[in-house]
């Protein structure tokens with residue numbers, strides 16, 4: 366039996382001289398202010414044990430990791446009908462690419478690139494005022510994490526609203542193809558607030574535990590989705606969770622995962638554990654540089670890769 370705390374401690378110790386590597390996202394001014402010299406890692410096993418190291422208790426902007434929670438909500442609302450609005454194939458493009466969207470007539474490749482996530486937010490908004498859709502997501506994430514202290518950082522949401530030109534372009538483009546039902550400003554209001562969810566590694570690992578445990582949170586007993594849906598969300602994370610770095614992440618880490626430009630990565634070892642790592646410096650494709658290295662070390666030392674040990 367692997368001593369998980371010892372594994373986490375050794376990863377932290379070995380990476381300590383490298384903390385600060387990578388480049389903090391600066392296209393969202395509020396994120397540019399984050400100190401790069403931070404590193405946190407949390408593992409929650411399906412039997413409810415929590416293992417933390419470093420800054421695992423410091424809240425950070427989860428950004429695109431929120432797309433996993435919004436996708437779960439959207440599937441709960443419209444089921445497989447969601448796939449009329451968004452595809453399920455890896456994009457091989459940057460997170461905010463517009464080129465593919467034109468070629469494919471406004472249907473984004475997958476729910477984890479920005480265009481796809483904006484379409485998913487539009488689906489969750491049906492029958493709601495924008496504020497209620499944000500409230501629904503926040504309640505859902507608090508319920509998943511079993512933690513009422515999860516918040517949305519309004520400064521980050523405001524900062525992105527003021528500078529999210531590409532996301533406005535993507536959303537207007539989709540609206541022109543009638544793949545958004547709500548006004549662009551409203552949909553992006555929801556999208557920017559979901560991205561501004563602020564969580565610690567521990568909260569994030571707890572919130573995603575249902576994906577490691579066949580759709581139910583074993584610590585709270587909350588049944589979130591069916592085993593089949595959990596398996597399918599994991600499949601999407603494995604193939605599409607890291608933009609055009611998805612293949613590389615599968616090659617090196619071998620776990621379903623989703624990254625965000627705040628420097629977080631959420632990953633799932635199915636049947637074993639959920640994992641959250643945070644280190645704000647990003648690599649060239651916009652994924653946490655040390656976060657990806659830490660997950661590669663963790664997968665190698667535990668044998669958790671879904672492709673075998």
Ligand code: GLU
Pocket residue numbers: 427428429430460461479525532557560624625626627651
């Ligand atoms: N809010 C960010 C954006 O839309 C999310 C991108 C990310 O985390 O990858 O640009």
